[in-house]
Amino acid sequence: MKIISNPSSNPVAADERNKKVLEPGFGKYYTDNMVIAQWNENTGWADAKLEAYGPLTLDPATMVFHYGQEVFEGMKAYVQPDGGVSLFRPEANAKRFAKSAARIALPEMPVDFFVQTIEALVKADKEWVPKKIGESLYLRPFMIATEVGLGVRPSNHATYVLIATPAAAYFNADKAVTVWISTEYVRAALGGTGEAKCGGNYAASLLAQKQAAKEGCDQVAYIDAVERKWVEEMGGMNLYFIKGSGKDAKIMTPKLTGTLLPGITRDSILTLANDLGFKTEETMISIDDWRDGVKSGEITEIFACGTAAVVSAVGAAKSIHGTWQTGDGKPGPITNQIRAGLLGIQHGSTPDKHGWNKRVI
Template sequence: MSKTQSLSFARVPHPSPTPADKRAELLKNPGFGRVFSDHMVTIRYSDSRGWHDARIEPRAPISMDPAAAVLHYAQEIFEGLKAYRTADGGATLFRPEENARRFQRSAERLAMPVLPEKAFLDACDLLVSTDRAWIPDGDGSLYLRPFMFATEVFLGVKPSSDYLFMVIASSVGAYFKTDAPAVSVWVSTDYTRAAPGGTGVAKCGGNYAASLLAQAEATRHGCDQVVFLDAKEQRWVEELGGMNVFFIFDDGSLSTPPLGGTILPGITRSSLITLAKDKGLEIREERYSIDQWRSDAGTGRLREAFACGTAAVVTPIGTVRSKDGEFRIGNGGSGAKTEELKATLVGIQRGRTPDPYGWIHKVF
């Protein structure tokens, strides 16, 4: 199947979709990742047949053999992107082509088949169109979770010969459950997220499983998120448990840790770099040490810091804690440049402001 070849999706009717009144009640306060829409998209792959059996069907449990390869050797990748309701009643996705391409790179890293970009986009569009009533009004969105995992029934250590690609959708509100103006982060010095030559550049479940113990440590210290340092020197700031990080200085410039195989290339990160440059801001992709972070916060050279990602969008960082103590950034809340960048990004994402980059993908 080529990059541009289409799959034909079979449509399986839902026997009992969620009643409108129950759905409306769920959408009043969906939280994050708890409320799911009625349908799911599935595409199967086998070495003998390639990509086949594409369908949209009622969301339901997956039947899986206990010897399925994913349960033993963790061949699994995923993506995350959002559908937004527009003022004219339509729906859009933000840069879904980039999600499709990152999904392909993740598949290559984990020795999995590469899903054609068009199949990825068609699957997302079909689910959004079918479950359009699940897109919340206001600041909510429909979070799409495309994922793929190995299904071959075999206990040998090798790439699977069979896979299942799926897309499910969740109506979501804010990612962080806090009313604070900024989040607090814990600097992990006992655990690392990724090492050179590892899977840090891929969006695979194992990376997140490896971060959970460090995240639990952060929670015990009263923090919202964990910050990981590099694996070699335990000195350079890399990224949060599930987000990239930016720093804003007193001269108006920005910096963010450089990609180098251990940091996930975030689509929100890339978008913000473009927006900052177009606003005339100097932005550097350079290493930044935890000691320098602490020093710059103390002298006032560092004015703002924020985390970014699809789920959390742009989230100010106010407090940093570690075994060496605690320090605050600026006034411990958000800052003017953080809010300006966020407003510009969200304005484009939700169709409230012009999109000069061609980032918006109209679903209907």
């Protein structure tokens, strides 16, 4: 399998593109090109095509519209000190993409082929990569069931698409977010699709997100579906809790139970925190632990992490049981240290001891 390149013959003018890259927002503008690849059960994956960004034409009876067979990924390309561009742990995204696809009964894309498509688009649209620290080219690979038919069964045809958008920080790093702890809605249950990065999980979270907004909160934090007391994750991010301060601090995150998305940023932070000399733990954390920990001062900082947000401090939590502020409600020193350390590796200003960066240009 290879990439057939037929890039846009009418790219955005340089002045206009540069203006958009300077103030990118998130998902506001899209690059000149995209990558598309087709799969069917008889012949497998065909060559991918890099072509001009544009609409997809699909029959109204295309299966994805009716049965939700869809998965996606989120990853980033970062400018380096010499002006080059690197991807951050693309093989990890490729493996998770394949695992998500298998859970939704879609075909698994080979890791090498997945990474080739990412590299091809970044090379073609390299001028769209923002230059500021904390900004990036956000890459969105996704796969949808594209067989035409209304029978409830796995599709025998799938389409892979890759698009990209220049991205600023998802949240203001100098400001902590407030989260709503949902006791009414759950994100996932054992045996469900919690470990898969599929659109249905996010669609199911939107009602709780509306509820959070009504309560004056930025995001939703979910608890488990069985005992209804164990903290799992936020709508699109994993959570971290810090006990203590300084080098004696312990950095904890809810352990993977089969209902949480195995975040690549989450995994990277566990390693980075150990590199920085902190103790880390993957464990079960209850709502009571959260409430009592911040009230006693034992929990000194909380932050959320994900590809889009990187690291974002959680200043307060609200629920039907009350409001709990963490510390002074502002980003704490360890949260800021973790964020700076991760961005330093991603942007190439800090040594990459683990070989996470993959140079593209």
